[in-house]
Amino acid sequence: LTIVITGASRGLGAGMARYFYEAGHRLGLCSRSGPVLESSERVVAQNVDVRDAQAVQSFSDAVVKTLGPIDLWIGNAGVLEPMRQLRDVSLEEFESSMGINVSGVFNGTKSYIHHVRGREGIGTLVNISSGAALKGYASWGAYCASKAAVDRLTECALLEEAASGLRAYSIAPG
Numbered sequence: 001l002t003i004v005i006t007g008a009s010r011g012l013g014a015g016m017a018r019y020f021y022e023a024g025h026r027l028g029l030c031s032r033s034g035p036v037l038e039s040s041e042r043v044v045a046q047n048v049d050v051r052d053a054q055a056v057q058s059f060s061d062a063v064v065k066t067l068g069p070i071d072l073w074i075g076n077a078g079v080l081e082p083m084r085q086l087r088d089v090s091l092e093e094f095e096s097s098m099g100i101n102v103s104g105v106f107n108g109t110k111s112y113i114h115h116v117r118g119r120e121g122i123g124t125l126v127n128i129s130s131g132a133a134l135k136g137y138a139s140w141g142a143y144c145a146s147k148a149a150v151d152r153l154t155e156c157a158l159l160e161e162a163a164s165g166l167r168a169y170s171i172a173p174g
Helices: 011-022 053-067 091-117 141-164
Strands: 002-006 026-031 043-047 072-075 123-128 166-171
Touching: 002 011, 002 053, 002 091, 011 026, 026 053, 043 053, 053 091, 072 091, 091 123, 091 141, 091 166, 123 141, 141 166
Parallel strands: 002 026, 002 072, 026 043, 072 123, 123 166
Antiparallel strands: none
16 A cells, blocks of 8 residues: 555554554655655655645655655644644734644545545545544643544545545544
């Protein structure tokens, strides 16, 4: 399989990258700070800011050119910050969080939809959500709102694209 993982520099993304690499899969890995694995015959690793739609599309194109069709896209890039009560969060901080956690997922989802529509067979999209999408937590306002948006965005992608071969899931690890 060829698997893309966004946010593959640390935490869950780095763990998935190592696991899938050890299992013998081909990987497209991206993150702002540099993925956990370096480029090799089975890995395309790039620094990508998922808020930049063109950068996400260029990364996707590079993965396909080097490794072949993408079977699984995991939208994992995300941030918890700002972790303060809403009254103390600036609009700029809120928008930055939403930019990474929602716009970044949108950019990856859209890129992958176009990829799946342009080839034969099915493709699987997994966007990483959180239990915080279902329940509010004090000082987690931006994060909770962003993960709820990820759930609905993924649900809409599934409803719109199921006939084209896209399977889409929003999952909350843990």
